[in-house]
Amino acid sequence: MEKIKVLITKQLSPSETEYIRTSLGDEFNLISPEEFSEEGILKHIEDVKILLGDNITKSMIEKSEAQLIQVPWAGVENLDFELLSNYDISVCNSHSNAL
Numbered sequence: 561m562e563k564i565k566v567l568i569t570k571q572l573s574p575s576e577t578e579y580i581r582t583s584l585g586d587e588f589n590l591i592s593p594e595e596f597s598e599e600g601i602l603k604h605i606e607d608v609k610i611l612l613g614d615n616i617t618k619s620m621i622e623k624s625e626a627q628l629i630q631v632p633w634a635g636v637e638n639l640d641f642e643l644l645s646n647y648d649i650s651v652c653n654s655h656s657n658a659l
Contacts, residue, residue, distance in 0.1 A: 629649055633653065634654075
């Protein structure tokens with residue numbers, strides 16, 4: 561079975577990235593780009609099903625196979641909901657005080 565690609569779109573701390581990686585389990589391939597500019601993120605966008613973060617652009621949506629945008633903290637106010645309303649992509653957020 562092919563792993564589900566999850567692409568981080570906003571730089572997280574190494575401990576946050578590792579926490580997410582271990583929490584996801586073996587069914588997922590967590591991708592953390594070297595550079596978090598749009599260009600750096602788009603280098604890894606092919607076949608991505610989940611965008612992780614709130615730095616989401618039209619190009620990221622259109623060049624991925626995104627079915628979910630997961631914001632791994634409280635709040636989604638940085639997302640462009642006018643843009644997202646044009647796509648069939650679920651959006652959710654979470655917050656963990658354990659980090």
